[in-house]
Amino acid sequence: MKENRGCVEDCLMKIMSWNVRGLRKPEKRSKIKALVRAKLVDVLMLHETKKLMILLSSPYGPWMIWDLWRNFILLSGILSQSFHCVICNIYAPTDALKRRKLWESLVKLKLSYPNPWCLGGDFNEIRVMSERKGCSRRERGMKDFNNFIESLELIDLNMHGRLFTWCNALDGERWSRIDRFLLDPVWLERYKFKQWGLPRVISDHCPVLLMEDGRDWGPKPFRFINAWTSHPQFKKEVEKVWEEVQIQGWASFRIMIKLKRLRAYLRRWNMEVFGNIDDLLKQAEDELHEWDLKAESRSLLESEVNRRREK
Structure with missing residues (x-):
């Protein structure tokens, strides 16, 4: 666990959480930076970077970077000069017993950090069976997770844009909503947040964006292709x-x-x-996202699976 006390000058408006499954490939790092710039992300939570240390900077605000060897990083400080709060970046273990111990540790830690919490990340657990498709049942882990959320009195926002946040590769046979944000109600009094599941592009997890509506997205930056x-x-x-x-x-x-x-x-x-490469790439990503949404709602036919692999 790490702690960082400080003051963020700009008002926190957008937080992104993303299990990127490794950052060794330059094209992955480029995709992440491009998405962060496009969405004007203030705080970025990364998981499974498979790097011991990452140093990044952003003109839009601080970037919080995940360390592979820990299950959470906690930051306590002040936002917008007056909002005392806690941000916790989560990467929960895949083992149910280890997850339970993590939940118990966080509940105890809340006593030392009483300010409103915002937790985001890969919780490796669902809340209800409808958040899983084609996967085995693990009701004990679900009960522990729900008890943890109730103990901290957190709000689980609805997911806009898609049903699930993780998929097993291209076949799309197994789906889960294991990535999310959990918020103290005080956060929602301060910020009118909505939670969005964005298209999958570089990982079997999709980015999850916590954002307010109505922000100025700014000019489109120049990008070398x-x-x-x-x-x-x-x-x-x-x-x-x-x-x-x-x-x-x-x-x-x-x-x-x-x-x-x-x-x-x-x-x-x-x-x-070349034509508009940005539009062509965006069109290809949009088509893949459309296939994802179809696969979330029903099983794809063999012909559809083949077409999806061709994209």
């Missing part, structure tokens, strides 16, 4: 634009202007040569 480097004319196009821009002034100023012109050119060049 690796596919550009596969085009035989890409390097020449970059060199041409870089050489054409002639600016007087300090070196840092000249570089800033050159990069600004290059970004604008690459956006146009991308549309002309």
Whole structure:
């Protein structure tokens, strides 16, 4: 257990929890950063990173990073200058007896940290059988989990966007809602939160986003697309634009202007040569998400399973 006492200057508005199942691949890290930027996430909870230490920063607020070797990290501090609260990042054991011990430890710890709690993460347990599909029954673990929630007097928000947060790979035969946020009612007096299950993209777990409505999402950032480097004319196009821009002034100023012109050119060049790759990728992810939603509600036909694997 770790504790960090401090004050977060900006009002906490969006918290994301995600079991990413490893962070060694650069493309995974890129996907996570892109999603955090797109959603303007204030606090990020990661699980199963399979790294001893991760150092990340965000212009939107602090990022809380999960350590593989612990079952929870607890932070106690002040949000928005006046909201004294506790944030707890959970990665519960898969063993039911070990989970029970974790619940008992957290209930005891609440006595030392009486401020309103927000718990988020992979609890490796469901509350009711409707939160599981195609999986074995474990009613004892469910009872322990519900007793834990009642002991801390937490609220389990409805999940918007999808029914389940975990799926066993592509076949989609087993589903569970084991990832969630649990909140002290005081949090909901302060923030009008809704809980969203986002599309699965890099893991068998989907990201879970706790957010308020009506925020300004901000401008869309520039993103370098690796596919550009596969085009035989890409390097020449970059060199041409870089050489054409002639600016007087300090070196840092000249570089800033050159990069600004290059970004604008690459956006146009991308549309002309590749089409809108962002839209194509988004379309592919949306199609996979649609297959996920169908598989959550019914068993897919063999032909549908094959089509899903092709996406």
